[in-house]
Amino acid sequence: MRIGLAGVGRIGAFHASTLTGLDAVDEVVVADLDAALAERVATEQGLQHAPDIDTLLGSGLDAFVITTATTAHAALLRQALAAGIPTFCEKPVAATLDETIALTELSEASEVPVHIGFQRRFDTGYRRARAAVESGELGTIHALRALTHDQEPPHAAYIPTSGGIFRDCSVHDFDIVRYVTGHEVATVYATGENKGAEFFGAAGDVDTAAAVLTLDDGTLVTATATRYSGGGHDVRLEVMGSDGSIAVGLDDSLALRSAEEGVTFPAGPAHRSFMQRFLGAYRAELTAFCDVAAGRTPSPCTVRDALQAFRTAEACELSRAQRRPVAMSEIPDAPARTKATA
Known part of the structure; x- marks a missing residue:
């Protein structure tokens, strides 16, 4: 080939x-x-x-x-x-x-x-989570927690053309939530703030964001993103059900440390980039x-899968800007049709 x-x-x-x-x-x-x-x-x-x-x-x-x-x-x-x-x-x-x-x-x-x-979608952890949901192993799914935390921000020149943190970063979480659960997003409420470099705000973006998504079956999803995760590149998903829970990314590379005495997990080292984290998946x-x-x-x-994730990111940006919940029905998934005149 x-x-x-x-x-x-x-x-x-x-x-x-x-x-x-x-x-x-x-x-x-x-x-x-x-x-x-x-x-x-x-x-x-x-x-x-x-x-x-x-x-x-x-x-x-x-x-x-x-x-x-x-x-x-x-x-x-x-x-x-x-x-x-x-x-x-x-x-x-x-x-x-x-x-x-x-x-x-x-x-x-x-x-x-x-x-x-x-x-x-090709990472073994996310595929295992999908299988657990599909098989009924976890019972009724009631909540998910998704996060994408970059170890360090991209170059300042990248941000104005990135589309913003929801379209550039969280869009992966939006896609994988659909993939794992088999359900669509119904509503979103999103917010974000800047505590780092000034170039994010100058481009109308934020360096840290959070969104609460409600799926079409009532499942709640929290999704967080940041450009500043100095402990390592941190990408995870938790799926919580009535009969059990499962976590993706919960291994010795976890960019998180326990505050509990005597706990040595995770052993490290943490991943330093998305390419390292998803080498096998790529x-x-x-x-x-x-x-x-x-x-x-x-x-x-x-391409339709990409559209659905992009629509969720659009809804999050609208919610952040207007500080209100946004229904996915507000975000088009087809071209606007001009009504025929008599």
Whole structure:
């Protein structure tokens, strides 16, 4: 299988390296708006490179991976669909809700498979939690606690184009809550504050946020996010039921210390980045994409899945801004239709 990859920044170079180690992949060809960077990454990893992304897309690919900046995702996904190339796209598929809705409709009207990069769906812990819920092992699920706490904030230049902490960070929690429970979000109430660098507030964002979600079956979810978790990269999920509870991320890498005397758990070391935390999940995710591209399986995470998570993030931003609960019915999932005039 010959796979093209557009965008060789941090996650792009990481995915390129992962792809080269997969049995299904014969060749990886990379391209970037910065042609010199693409050539350097290709040389370092023993890959091929194309002079630009248009040339890459026209070079006879079996599959295409989009890991560019968010602002380029939508246009590249449209190009790939038009070219009939099975595509893996890192989240989000677009920077705005309207464009995400448009791409959802375009993708669903096409026979070209698209796999969106929500890697937690391929993490063994989250899969175990999903199985516990599906089997009834935990009884009636009444509450979940989800968190994504980055060890340190990204560069200041990233924040104005990130979409905000809910769209950039918590969106992973919103997706995995749907995946684990099998239910949709009905209402949200969200808030956030800044206690760190001034560039968050300058971009209209916050460095720490919290949301209370109510699912369509009445289950309550609390989701927290921060850019400042100095003890380590901390991503967890707790699922609490009438017959038992289960936790994802509760191992010796936990970036949390006990205040109780004599307790030595966790032994450490803590994870320092999301790539380290989800190394196995990323490999499993791209292996699954190869199966999708080969036509062996349907996409395990569609553009509509991405839309649903994005809608929840939109609702949280609206709730934070207006300081009120927001019903998901307020957030569109289809284009606005103009009423026909008589």
